[in-house]
Amino acid sequence: QKEVEQNSGPLSVPEGAIASLNCTYSDRGSQSFFWYRQYSGKSPELIMSIYSNGDQEDGRFTAQLNKASQYVSLLIRDSQPSDSATYLCAVNNGGGGNKLTFGTGTQLKVEL
């Protein structure tokens, strides 16, 4: 079982719709959770950080964390073509230091 799992996609949504991206993790001791966006040929860019159960909102982005279910999600409201990218879920298991384990990413396509 992979430590951090994501559906590779592609996930296609129409412009203006809500895109829902999901991630599960295996280590119950995980304490910090991050979503990164990566455009083709570019480096990952931090979108959201979440540390406790519940929702964390920033503009059109909402991260949701459920530690009991070992599940973290990212919602993108009013999706735009510029949101088309690969979204990486990353988890820090809190074992000391700042080692992040990344999922393989979900490719999102926002269609006109």
Add this chain to the structure above:
Amino acid sequence: KAGVTQTPRYLIKTRGQQVTLSCSPISGHRSVSWYQQTPGQGLQFLFEYFSETQRNKGNFPGRFSGRQFSNSRSEMNVSTLELGDSALYLCASSLTGMGSPLHFGNGTRLTVT
């Protein structure tokens, strides 16, 4: 504030050679991490340095090594290059480590022929 700076952006090496990659973190960031990204394996953790000490190490062979200087700048070295080392090498810095988010540089694209 300037972001994470990696040099060089592109490198072409032949098998058996060695290579050194450089990373300057965001000012004030003391933790520097290195990741390898390939299409097949995704982002794989190499190592993390904090205050000149290696704090975490991933599952890579000893050919991969790194260090951090007193100004938090970091270098990564790969010796005896193999074809499979062709990848995007990403450096990331964070304020303190211990759960703070990583901020990535633009990466160094290494091609081994």
